Amino acid sequence: MSKQSGGLGRYIVQRLLLAVPMVLILLTLVFVLMRVAPGDPVSAAAGGKLSAAQLAEKRHIAGLDKPLLEQYWNYISNVAHLDFGTTFVDHRKVTDLIVDNGGATLSLTIGALIVAILIGLPIGLFSGRFRDSAFDVGARVFSITTYAAPVFVTGLLAQLVFSGGSLPVSDQADQLMSLNVDTTTHIYIVDAMIAGNWDAVNDALLHLVLPSVTLGLLIVGVFIRMIRVNVIQTLQGDYIEAARARGIKESAVVTKHAFRNALVPVITVLGLQVAMLLGGAVLTEKTFNWPGIGLMLIQYINQRDYVAVQGIVTVFALVVVFISMLIDFVNALIDPRVRY
Amino acid sequence: MATTTAAAEAADAAGGEREPVLSVRDLRVWYGTERGPVRAVDGVTFDVRPGETLGLVGESGCGKSTLGRGVLGLTPTGTALSGVVDFKGTNLVGLPPKRLQKLRGPDLGLIFQEPMTRLNPLMKISEHFEEALRTHERKLSKTAIRERALEALRGMGIPPSRYNSYPHEFSGGMRQRIMIALALVLRPAFVVADEPTTALDVLVEAQIIKILADLRKNFDTALVLITHNLGIVAEACDRVAVMYAGHIVEQGDAREVFANPQHPYTKELLRSTISLSTTGLHYIPGSPPDLGRPLEGCRFAARCPVAMRGCEEHEPPEVVLAGGVRSACWHQALEADPSLGEELGKDGREPLAVKEISVADEA
Numbered sequence: 289m290s291k292q293s294g295g296l297g298r299y300i301v302q303r304l305l306l307a308v309p310m311v312l313i314l315l316t317l318v319f320v321l322m323r324v325a326p327g328d329p330v331s332a333a334a335g336g337k338l339s340a341a342q343l344a345e346k347r348h349i350a351g352l353d354k355p356l357l358e359q360y361w362n363y364i365s366n367v368a369h370l371d372f373g374t375t376f377v378d379h380r381k382v383t384d385l386i387v388d389n390g391g392a393t394l395s396l397t398i399g400a401l402i403v404a405i406l407i408g409l410p411i412g413l414f415s416g417r418f419r420d421s422a423f424d425v426g427a428r429v430f431s432i433t434t435y436a437a438p439v440f441v442t443g444l445l446a447q448l449v450f451s452g453g454s455l456p457v458s459d460q461a462d463q464l465m466s467l468n469v470d471t472t473t474h475i476y477i478v479d480a481m482i483a484g485n486w487d488a489v490n491d492a493l494l495h496l497v498l499p500s501v502t503l504g505l506l507i508v509g510v511f512i513r514m515i516r517v518n519v520i521q522t523l524q525g526d527y528i529e530a531a532r533a534r535g536i537k538e539s540a541v542v543t544k545h546a547f548r549n550a551l552v553p554v555i556t557v558l559g560l561q562v563a564m565l566l567g568g569a570v571l572t573e574k575t576f577n578w579p580g581i582g583l584m585l586i587q588y589i590n591q592r593d594y595v596a597v598q599g600i601v602t603v604f605a606l607v608v609v610f611i612s613m614l615i616d617f618v619n620a621l622i623d624p625r626v627r628y
Numbered sequence: 629m630a631t632t633t634a635a636a637e638a639a640d641a642a643g644g645e646r647e648p649v650l651s652v653r654d655l656r657v658w659y660g661t662e663r664g665p666v667r668a669v670d671g672v673t674f675d676v677r678p679g680e681t682l683g684l685v686g687e688s689g690c691g692k693s694t695l696g697r698g699v700l701g702l703t704p705t706g707t708a709l710s711g712v713v714d715f716k717g718t719n720l721v722g723l724p725p726k727r728l729q730k731l732r733g734p735d736l737g738l739i740f741q742e743p744m745t746r747l748n749p750l751m752k753i754s755e756h757f758e759e760a761l762r763t764h765e766r767k768l769s770k771t772a773i774r775e776r777a778l779e780a781l782r783g784m785g786i787p788p789s790r791y792n793s794y795p796h797e798f799s800g801g802m803r804q805r806i807m808i809a810l811a812l813v814l815r816p817a818f819v820v821a822d823e824p825t826t827a828l829d830v831l832v833e834a835q836i837i838k839i840l841a842d843l844r845k846n847f848d849t850a851l852v853l854i855t856h857n858l859g860i861v862a863e864a865c866d867r868v869a870v871m872y873a874g875h876i877v878e879q880g881d882a883r884e885v886f887a888n889p890q891h892p893y894t895k896e897l898l899r900s901t902i903s904l905s906t907t908g909l910h911y912i913p914g915s916p917p918d919l920g921r922p923l924e925g926c927r928f929a930a931r932c933p934v935a936m937r938g939c940e941e942h943e944p945p946e947v948v949l950a951g952g953v954r955s956a957c958w959h960q961a962l963e964a965d966p967s968l969g970e971e972l973g974k975d976g977r978e979p980l981a982v983k984e985i986s987v988a989d990e991a
């Protein structure tokens with residue numbers, strides 16, 4: 289046992305060290321991409337209403353008049369101090385913005401993940417187990433359709449279907465005001481729970497359903513296909529045949545041997561899906577007017593506030609690295625081969 | 629164990645043959661494919677008695693593994709089985725899956741060629757044993773399971789300290805010994821070992837063959853040993869069956885067959901074997917027929933150095949020769965009963981014009 293945890297500890301340290309170059313590469317990418325984007329960010333943000341002197345002043349405040357290398361160094365060291373800059377158009381610190389609006393995005397993405405797992409896991413396992421059955425064919429059509437349909441189409445469809453029904457179709461914000469809940473964590477549901485306001489909890493959950501389903505459907509397609517392919521491959525595995533040769537019950541062969549092994553690589557893919565999830569969250573928030581970071585991001589893009597955009601994208605990138613690291617730890621816990 | 633061995637010796641001493649554990653009669657195993665059936669095993673008959681080891685040899689693709697799996701009913705969906713596999717009075721062909729599953733393990737065992745991939749990578753060795761024992765012997769206590777497993781492992785030279793390790797912590801040879809222990813812990817009466825040493829080095833090979841050879845002494849287990857290595861057969865098998873293109877062409881006492889091969893294919897196979905005394909390499913020109921096409925006549929006719937014209941169209945009957953050796957070749961059939969020659973037609977006994985099979989053709 290001690291030998292195992294030693295292996296796990298060493299693995300965690302290795303993986304943490306590996307995250308450093310990963311983060312650096314991502315930050316550099318963000319920095320470069322922001323600078324090759326066409327147009328002068330400051331004059332664009334100001335909308336041509338400022339004089340040349342005022343523009344220069346603004347540039348100076350944003351540090352854009354400094355040499356590129358110095359800008360790069362400032363950017364990296366600021367990020368290291370968790371300072372992601374201050375927005376140009378409304379002078380908010382990006383960190384405040386993350387705190388205020390991050391909760392909405394977090395509940396949306398977690399909701400979407402739950403939807404994707406609840407729908408994707410059973411469908412994927414089943415269609416892999418009963419390959420080429422009518423169910424499997426249906427599952428494949430479903431996964432391709434949900435994957436191919438753009439978020440706003442799914443979202444609008446959901447809104448159309450449910451408008452006038454029992455599910456709220458947009459806007460969490462009014463509720464937040466009207467039900468008067470203290471914003472302790474900025475995660476609306478949690479705040480409502482802390483306040484013991486069960487009407488608000490219920491209301492928040494109802495509001496969360498459609499956006500979560502919309503975003504969940506975006507990733508569920510990839511999810512189903514991954515699980516299905518893995519189940520099919522694992523079922524053909526040598527140790528499956530060996531287990532059958534030992535007379536292990538078919539139900540145990542399928543669940544204990546095939547499903548468990550098939551899900552190991554799926555966890556990794558789930559980590560990679562986080563990037564897609566964040567991208568989808570931006571579009572979903574726009575469709576449902578959901579007050580998350582994504583909605584803010586779109587606003588700042590429209591206003592050409594490049595400091596804000598750079599700050600938010602940087603946070604997204606860090607989240608992706610962090611999640612992929614977490615996923616690797618989970619993997620190491622499940623699969624003994626990873627640890628050594 | 630001592631009593632059964634004594635009983636076996638008594639039976640041997642009395643010159644009487646013991647009842648077979650497994651009697652296979654006219655077994656056919658056809659794979660369903662898009663191109664139609666692949667007749668991988670096409671009418672095979674043999675017996676295995678308790679404590680006896682039958683070596684199964686033949687070129688790659690002749691159906692040895694298919695035969696081994698077919699006996700245990702471990703064939704992919706879409707495979708058609710016919711004939712009789714009589715195990716202690718029960719015909720395994722057509723048995724409901726549930727009943728076959730209960731027999732696999734405690735009655736019928738299978739050991740595979742590739743030990744590296746045969747253990748579940750997410751399960752400890754102990755979990756493999758617990759699962760197998762709990763499936764077939766429900767009343768066993770936790771301590772009893774542990775004892776049984778450790779005893780089986782010790783028999784294979786795996787120390788108890790490794791009981792809670794994962795498969796990837798073992799070498800190939802160790803994993804194969806674990807696989808054997810896992811098969812034997814349930815004490816099956818009949819075991820198929822499908823090239824159990826092909827993936828291992830020669831020292832480990834000798835070790836494992838020794839373990840398998842000891843099996844029949846200690847547990848009275850009947851063993852079918854599939855191998856490409858004729859040396860192993862000579863060393864470790866009581867009887868041998870030579871397969872060619874889905875048929876058994878010759879079977880009998882191993883020493884008898886090696887000393888005095890009857891079927892032309894067996895002769896060619898033995899000539900192709902490399903040994904220290906070999907001078908120059910011999911090989912059988914051509915390649916085995918495509919089992920996906922219907923075949924008639926003797927399947928070896930195209931490559932047989934002593935083929936006759938009739939061989940191509942008429943399937944040779946199996947005849948029992950001196951020493952109980954069975955062979956399916958027209959030469960021996962005609963010797964045993966010249967009247968059979970009528971079936972071959974009037975110039976059926978003329979030598980078959982040798983089709984030029986050159987190396988260039990094969991390439």
Ligand SMILES: Nc1ncnc2c1ncn2[C@@H]1O[C@H](COP(=O)(O)OP(=O)(O)OP(=O)(O)O)[C@@H](O)[C@H]1O
Nearest residue numbers: 659661666668687688689690691692693694704919
């Ligand atoms: N699942 C399958 N579907 C269709 N054909 C198959 C399948 N498995 C094997 N075959 C074919 O059946 C024939 C016999 O295969 P088998 O594996 O039994 O041969 P083998 O004697 O064990 O060969 P080797 O010595 O290489 O292991 C081959 O022609 C092979 O191509």
Ligand code: SF4
Nearest residue numbers: 926929932939957958
């Ligand atoms: S039957 Fe004819 S072709 Fe077949 S092995 Fe005998 S001699 Fe050769």
Ligand SMILES: [Mg+2]
Nearest residue numbers: 692693694822
């Ligand atoms: Mg084989």
